[in-house]
Amino acid sequence: MNKTLSLTAGLLTATVLTVAGCSSDTAGSTSSAAPSSSTAPQTGGPPSGGGPGGGMGEVTAVNLNTDGASPGGANTAAVVEATNAFLATLDDPTKDIAEYDFTDNKSRQTWSNFPATTVARPGVELSALTADQLQAVYAVLEVALSEAGATQDADIQKADDYLNSLGGQGADGFGALKDYYVAVYGTPSETSPFMIQFGGHHLARTLTYNGDKVSQTPQFVGSEPVSFEVDGTTVEPVKAESTSMFGIMSALTADQRTAAEITSGTFDDLLMGPGQDSGNFPTAEGLSVSELDADQKAAVMTAVEAYAGDLATDASTKLLAKYEAELDQTTIGWSNNTGPTDESSYIRIDGPSVWIEFINTRSRSTPDIHFHTVYRDKTNDYGSTKPATS
Structure with a gap:
């Protein structure tokens, strides 16, 4: 099991980022002229570029307790079953990549609207999984989320395939599988806290369970473009x-x-x-x-x-x-x-x-x-x- 987050983002030039990132994955600001975080090369570790809202600034671990004010109603037992079924499909080296300590707050807080090539994510990349393992991941999301939530995840991933199809420098950094990751924090349990983290470019699901309590935030969703066609169907x-x-x-x-x-x-x-x-x-x-x-x-x-x-x-x-x-x-x-x-x-x-x-x-x-x-x-x-x- 991972004890700490190891992030490795290759050196990306401003030229590549101009094409490959969301454009204004920039810092949220009280000024419309805030500099873009996508102009700074990133190497290793959580990137230090960016600021409020855009991309990802340097992640500082926060004292996250387990006392969240959830009104309850979590289907924890079903999520535990689905998560354990996914983990059971993994060999030991892959499981070591996918699993983290629940107390690894820095990794739990690492999510972004940038592609994973720019801001590396914790966990295992979907492209490294077999078809059966992928199905097990999606089964977890289908149990944890509503139909609308699970469908939205799939549609956001399709947007990355669409961006990849546009071609151009850096387009190979996008994709429904190679730009998305899954991680499990702690031991899935009906009584003790654990978390499922799923996301990549324009998507962050942070699903934390603690008995009957559940949190789905922070939650980031985005779409680039806002509308596109796949096999004649508008997405x-x-x-x-x-x-x-x-x-x-x-x-x-x-x-x-x-x-x-x-x-x-x-x-x-x-x-x-x-x-x-x-x-x-x-x-x-x-x-x-x-x-x-x-x-x-x-x-x-x-x-x-x-x-x-x-x-x-x-x-x-x-x-x-x-x-x-x-x-x-x-x-x-x-x-x-x-x-x-x-x-x-x-x-x-x-x-x-x-x-x-x-x-x-x-x-x-x-x-x-x-x-x-x-x-x-x-x-x-x-x-x-x-x-x-x-």
Whole structure:
């Protein structure tokens, strides 16, 4: 079993990254002119480039406890069974790559919106697994997630195959299998904490179980491009999130829209994205949901459900009930733009527990914008209460 995270990212030139990365996998900022983290070469270890939200800054291990405020409902026994079945398919050398100590907080916090060629991930690469082993991985996700969540993972992976098909320098760094990793932290148990980590480019699932409790945050999903065709079928990996977040803005009156604007600054990427695990969320800004009518409140909950609903049904039902009970203490806000195709359109939901950010970022691999979005639970990220920097 891995005791510490060993990350090896090859030396990548700015030229390669210009094509191979999401364009504006840049630092979230109070300035629209923030420098891009994708311009700095990275070698070995967690990259030091980047900043809030974009890519991955230097990961500092946080004191993650196991006291997260989950409302329960986890199907832990089924997840344990599926996870053990996956681990049983691995030989000892591969199992050693896939397994980590649950206390390896630095590895647990290593996820990014960059491709794995730029920010190396913990765990075993999917391309190193056999067909039966891959099926066992997907069986874990199908048990842990809702149908919508598992389908979204597959669609985000298809986006990497699509980017690979575009060709060009660095395109071989993308792929549905070679850009995604799976890791298991701790011993799968119905009574003791363990975590399943799955992700790669534009995807991070951090599923932490502790008896009846479960956490699915931090959760990052994105799509580049936002829409593409596979065998004549249109694929839109982040359609539910994008449609519902822009739906909130469409539901507001002109006066409400003005009141909801975030005035402390502008953003060119997510504020609480990869590497931002201090628990220091900004002061709430925008429009209180308590001032909305019933239909507008329903629009907010539709957006929240697009994220929290990725978890298996019983747990997500309990979690959504918790967020709905906190709705009148929740704010919505926006910055830059609010159009679905406008560059840098930024929308936020900020509650006592739930935190959701959505932004349109510039693409380099395609001529249009693409989506980045992060979902956190302030009281349950990584199955922990509000983190404190160690």
